[in-house]
Amino acid sequence: MSRSLLDRSIKSEPYHHGNLHATLLEAARALVEEVGIDGFSLRELARRAGVSPAAPYHHFKDKAALIQALAGESQARLGIASLKAIKGITDPMQKLSMLGVAYVVYAFEHPSEFRIMFRHELHSPLGETNQEQLEVNKPDPAFVLLKQTLIECRDAGCIPITSDNALELSTISTWALVHGLATLIVDGPLMHTIRTREQVIELTRQITRG
């Protein structure tokens, strides 16, 4: 009791015990980036939030659910970063390039978040197809942004896309290229050769040029 009072002594933190939901997500993000997704533990998280091991279960059904929420946040963050990257740019082809760079750079600078975003559990936890699942499977913002930009490219005559199917293919193709590059840098054989942000940008530019 005295401890918890001390913990939230700085400001107001609504007496009961702050808004744990947000606090947990915040601390979880830091913890995951610090110890990686495998070293991540709910109990350590609770410890850092100054709360009992059972407390998080009133805000997240599961450890998986918490990570899922975390992944959602990261998706949103990546979406925002992407938006920032193309702000003010009019040439659709340049937009496309910037989107790619933003994607890979984000992966490079937040590797743990990047890994979490692509855990298969997030896409269908246990074969169940419950309500929440549909809510979670909301379209990835980075994905729709990419699609939109590709449409702009087509309309500007920069890329030959005839059918809807071709659009879908182009989207998948460019996404795959950029995502694969990010993976190779973050978790693959390029991990040790690519070390600086500038290298990442340069390599991404070169790869997406062809």
Next chain:
Amino acid sequence: MSRSLLDRSIKSEPYHHGNLHATLLEAARALVEEVGIDGFSLRELARRAGVSPAAPYHHFKDKAALIQALAGESQARLGIASLKAIKGITDPMQKLSMLGVAYVVYAFEHPSEFRIMFRHELHSPLGETNQEQLEVNKPDPAFVLLKQTLIECRDAGCIPITSDNALELSTISTWALVHGLATLIVDGPLMHTIRTREQVIELTRQITRG
């Protein structure tokens, strides 16, 4: 004691206790494919191998080490599958296409193995650069195969590759494309739209054509 005798009653299984090393890897492969990498437990593995929980530690330093060995096996398997895929084919461009298809198909049919191959721990566990690490970082067979084929393509004049740097870039680029596609199918948004092996092949062909 009587139990262990019963367990290896079928055949010869060298009295002491069979060749655990191989048995463990075999069972681990099955277990991982069954429960996924997160559900995978060393104790359950020992249980299935009919051996005490501590036994595996005499053959693998760590849980991580075992998974690492598993990943090595999978890399080799993928290499073999790739070789099979281009056996008898002479046209280097067609070889390239077949390699891509083999890669994505392998990921599709052995998703857990595919995920394991790209865990960052395998590339540098804890920032240490010890001896074993260098042994583990042996070049990926699929990678060297891809590079070789690209060289053949250049020599045949199918692809304009001028410098060594350009060769490196082309290798990374095609690998990234194929790896990204595999990830999108196995762990990403394409998971639910692509369901059959034929769909995988068709999609990969279309993507790698451009």
Next chain:
DNA sequence: CTCAATATTTGAACAGTGATAAGATATGCT
């Protein structure tokens, strides 16, 4: 303002995990 309904949080407990150390058992070598 009071007090019951509700939302949060805690404490204790359970089963299961990775890992280590000391002792038992078999194998292979001389």
Next chain:
DNA sequence: AGCATATCTTATCACTGTTCAAATATTGAG
């Protein structure tokens, strides 16, 4: 045969995810 060695077991530790009943705080109706 007998000893060093590799292999396996038993017991144990610290830690984890999760659940449940009890304790506490917040809220809203009267």
